[in-house]
Amino acid sequence: xxxxxxxxxxxxxxxxxxxxxxxxxxxxxxxxxxxxxxxxxxxxxxxxxxxxxxxxxxxxxxxxxxxxxxxxxxxxxxxxxxxxxxxxxxxxxxxxxxxxxxxxxxxxxxxxxxxxxxxxxxxxxxxxxxxxxxxxxxxxxxxxxxxxxxxxxxxxxxxxxxxxxxxxxxxxxxxxxxxxxxxxxxxxxxxxxxxxxxxxxxxxxxxxxxxxxxxxxxxxxxxxxxxxxxxxxxxxxxxxxxxxxxxxxxxxxxxxxxxxxxxxxxxxxxxxxxxxxxxxxxxxxxxxxxxxxxxxxxxxxxxxxxxxxxxxxxxxxxxxxxxxxxxxxxxxxxxxxxxxxxxxxxxxxxxxxxxxxxxxxxxxxxxxxxxxxxxxxxxxxxxxxxxxxxxxxxxxxxxxxx
Amino acid sequence: xxxxxxxxxxxxxxxxxxxxxxxxxxxxxxxxxxxxxxxxxxxxxxxxxxxxxxxxxxxxxxxxxxxxxxxxxxxxxxxxxxxxxxxxxxxxxxxxxxxxxxxxxxxxxxxxxxxxxxxxxxxxxxxxxxxxxxxxxxxxxxxxxxxxxxxxxxxxxxxxxxxxxxxxxxxxxxxxxxxxxxxxxxxxxxxxxxxxxxxxxxxxxxxxxxxxxxxxxxxxxxxxxxxxxxxxxxxxxxxxxxxxxxxxxxxxxxxxxxxxxxxxxxxxxxxxxxxxxxxxxxxxxxxxxxxxxxxxxxxxxxxxxxxxxxxxxxxxxxxxxxxxxxxxxxxxxxxxxxxxxxxxxxxxxxxxxxxxxxxxxxxxxxxxxxxxxxxxxxxxxxxxxxxxxxxxxxxxxxxxxx
Numbered sequence: 001x002x003x004x005x006x007x008x009x010x011x012x013x014x015x016x017x018x019x020x021x022x023x024x025x026x027x028x029x030x031x032x033x034x035x036x037x038x039x040x041x042x043x044x045x046x047x048x049x050x051x052x053x054x055x056x057x058x059x060x061x062x063x064x065x066x067x068x069x070x071x072x073x074x075x076x077x078x079x080x081x082x083x084x085x086x087x088x089x090x091x092x093x094x095x096x097x098x099x100x101x102x103x104x105x106x107x108x109x110x111x112x113x114x115x116x117x118x119x120x121x122x123x124x125x126x127x128x129x130x131x132x133x134x135x136x137x138x139x140x141x142x143x144x145x146x147x148x149x150x151x152x153x154x155x156x157x158x159x160x161x162x163x164x165x166x167x168x169x170x171x172x173x174x175x176x177x178x179x180x181x182x183x184x185x186x187x188x189x190x191x192x193x194x195x196x197x198x199x200x201x202x203x204x205x206x207x208x209x210x211x212x213x214x215x216x217x218x219x220x221x222x223x224x225x226x227x228x229x230x231x232x233x234x235x236x237x238x239x240x241x242x243x244x245x246x247x248x249x250x251x252x253x254x255x256x257x258x259x260x261x262x263x264x265x266x267x268x269x270x271x272x273x274x275x276x277x278x279x280x281x282x283x284x285x286x287x288x289x290x291x292x293x294x295x296x297x298x299x300x301x302x303x304x305x306x307x308x309x310x311x312x313x314x315x316x317x318x319x320x321x322x323x324x325x326x327x328x329x330x331x332x333x334x335x336x337x338x339x340x341x342x343x344x345x346x347x348x349x350x351x352x353x354x355x356x357x358x359x360x361x362x363x364x365x366x367x368x369x370x371x372x373x374x375x376x377x378x379x380x381x382x383x384x385x386x387x388x389x390x391x392x393x394x395x396x397x398x399x400x401x402x
Numbered sequence: 403x404x405x406x407x408x409x410x411x412x413x414x415x416x417x418x419x420x421x422x423x424x425x426x427x428x429x430x431x432x433x434x435x436x437x438x439x440x441x442x443x444x445x446x447x448x449x450x451x452x453x454x455x456x457x458x459x460x461x462x463x464x465x466x467x468x469x470x471x472x473x474x475x476x477x478x479x480x481x482x483x484x485x486x487x488x489x490x491x492x493x494x495x496x497x498x499x500x501x502x503x504x505x506x507x508x509x510x511x512x513x514x515x516x517x518x519x520x521x522x523x524x525x526x527x528x529x530x531x532x533x534x535x536x537x538x539x540x541x542x543x544x545x546x547x548x549x550x551x552x553x554x555x556x557x558x559x560x561x562x563x564x565x566x567x568x569x570x571x572x573x574x575x576x577x578x579x580x581x582x583x584x585x586x587x588x589x590x591x592x593x594x595x596x597x598x599x600x601x602x603x604x605x606x607x608x609x610x611x612x613x614x615x616x617x618x619x620x621x622x623x624x625x626x627x628x629x630x631x632x633x634x635x636x637x638x639x640x641x642x643x644x645x646x647x648x649x650x651x652x653x654x655x656x657x658x659x660x661x662x663x664x665x666x667x668x669x670x671x672x673x674x675x676x677x678x679x680x681x682x683x684x685x686x687x688x689x690x691x692x693x694x695x696x697x698x699x700x701x702x703x704x705x706x707x708x709x710x711x712x713x714x715x716x717x718x719x720x721x722x723x724x725x726x727x728x729x730x731x732x733x734x735x736x737x738x739x740x741x742x743x744x745x746x747x748x749x750x751x752x753x754x755x756x757x758x759x760x761x762x763x764x765x766x767x768x769x770x771x772x773x774x775x776x777x778x779x780x781x782x783x784x785x786x787x788x789x790x791x792x793x794x795x796x797x798x799x800x801x802x803x804x
Contacts, residue, residue, distance in 0.1 A: 053728075084752040084754075310800065352485065
């Protein structure tokens with residue numbers, strides 16, 4: 001591994017802590033959490049492009065405007081979306097309650113919710129939860145926050161790494177949740193990243209967008225862009241590294257690479273644990289005319305229900321991949337188009353290539369599958385990540401509310 | 403019913419006949435068919451916008467250029483797509499063999515294929531099939547053609563109606579197939595329509611595009627645009643009605659309405675029999691700022707795996723419909739947005755509306771579900787048709803090739 005993995009996930013970086021409780025929004029699991037920095041942190045965020053933004057998304061967008069945050073409050077089990085003006089008041093109240101508990105300003109609090117759409121938030125439970133989280137903020141196991149944000153996820157997504165910037169130890173930690181309604185558009189499901197790096201507001205904002213485009217924005221579970229997607233980063237500067245001020249700063253590339261690695265790690269974890277998924281699918285597109293086209297093709301393949309069901313059935317039905325390339329909108333040269341599953345070339349030189357069905361079957365029965373497509377027109381590439389479409393996806397979603 | 407339903411489907415109109423045989427491309431079902439007009443017919447077609455067009459699509463496009471056809475040859479069980487230059491030769495040979503059997507010109511023959519992608523066409527079987535079909539063209543049960551074009555469809559889609567144009571009896575008949583990889587883009591899966599109406603080439607071409615946009619282009623089974631989609635109409639003029647020459651012709655509207663009805667009937671049949679479908683879903687979008695936006699929203703809802711699984715599970719999870727509206731790209735006013743399932747209002751006045759879960763559950767357990775969305779910004783509307791996403795869709799597509 002390129003980076004030194006450390007404990008503590010979202011609270012690994014200096015000055016960060018987190019806590020979580022169960023108050024009954026979900027039946028029996030942790031459902032309210034707070035992430036806190038003991039000093040105000042430079043912050044940036046990207047939120048869903050869905051026009052129907054949930055109330056917490058609207059509140060968080062507003063609170064992110066000055067580029068500073070000191071806490072994030074989040075609940076699972078209820079999305080507080082399509083809940084009208086009452087929902088907006090509830091989201092604002094979540095920020096106010098958190099601010100009161102932590103003795104900070106409400107404008108310094110980001111609010112996030114995830115769960116069912118269109119059901120009023122149970123504010124009695126939320127109030128109790130925020131109160132408890134704020135009280136226990138420094139004593140609580142910080143990794144519980146990774147559990148508290150889950151919905152149909154089967155395991156928590158968390159990571160923390162350590163890097164050196166100008167000789168100073170800097171930590172970056174993050175948690176995320178995904179599972180269903182996952183097809184981020186310039187944003188993500190819920191993803192929270194903390195770091196003690198010192199970096200200027202504007203640089204952090206730019207970096208987050210760039211990093212997000214190559215991580216969360218390249219995963220899809222079911223091609224559904226949620227109302228609640230949100231990725232937030234807080235950088236509190238407590239590592240005391242020389243502040244990263246621009247692209248020309250000597251530490252810029254090191255920090256960017258580390259941040260990209262953390263975001264990609266979390267994004268891939270979401271794809272791996274997609275609703276009902278039994279397999280993780282990595283799509284590598286090369287030979288594209290532009291980065292945009294590479295992304296277009298890679299994402300289209302990751303979204304195809306026919307490719308996803310074929311992978312579920314361990315069926316090397318590469319024709320479905322070709323079909324997706326055809327309707328993806330990406331340019332390609334048919335005579336140079338190449339389709340591979342793992343190392344096996346299935347289509348090349350404008351003709352199907354012979355392959356050993358038994359070998360492919362065995363390969364496709366594995367837990368991780370790599371699909372490679374060379375479009376044969378340029379030198380741009382992109383990776384996307386997804387999962388198979390299984391009976392369990394149908395099971396889970398035919399009865400989500402009940 | 404608005405129109406008089408008659409027997410004969412694709413061969414109902416005067417001068418048309420059809421035949422079909424089983425030659426072993428599919429295991430045990432009819433797999434090669436010919437549709438024939440005893441005189442050359444004015445013809446028009448729309449084909450898939452997938453950049454990876456199958457060989458028969460390329461041949462048919464070419465043969466449609468002069469706006470005249472006398473026969474259509476079609477096979478199921480093999481799509482002849484991604485089969486390189488050999489595939490193109492095979493598709494051309496299908497036209498030549500059909501022309502020889504029927505004593506017409508190869509340029510007068512449209513070629514269509516449907517089935518697995520990337521497998522060479524078994525030309526020995528195809529040759530035998532075309533030979534038999536041509537020989538029996540006038541004696542065969544014409545409705546067999548509707549069976550011969552099926553893949554994973556569970557029943558044949560066919561219709562024929564009778565109308566009066568300037569006192570003359572005119573017949574319109576059609577067959578179609580669908581099931582999987584169904585998300586037509588300015589074209590369709592396989593749809594063939596015949597009529598004995600007399601109409602000018604250019605008018606027929608314009609009419610077909612218009613009719614197709616409101617029928618086949620508004621259905622989706624799995625958001626996959628196939629490599630082989632094709633809708634062809636032949637009008638042989640044998641009804642002897644005064645030739646329809648323009649929009650101003652007195653019979654134009656009557657003929658257009660009838661053609662629209664036939665195309666919509668066939669398109670809805672495809673949605674109803676979508677791969678693994680247990681329910682037919684009709685989506686009615688109103689209050690849109692433009693027809694394009696109405697179509698955008700309606701189609702997005704028909705494609706959503708989360709809406710489709712909720713319908714499968716008879717779960718009135720209207721929040722998922724709201725979410726789709728939000729990411730569909732269509733404009734809406736949140737305070738005027740209205741979401742209904744059947745006659746039950748679930749969202750209005752920017753707030754969730756109370757509803758009786760038991761009543762909705764019962765409604766959603768029916769075979770036909772109507773979802774209504776008013777975007778609250780204009781007066782345009784569009785209908786789309788789809789089906790639920792079921793365990794059987796996964797079953798069928800996890801093992802399509804085997």
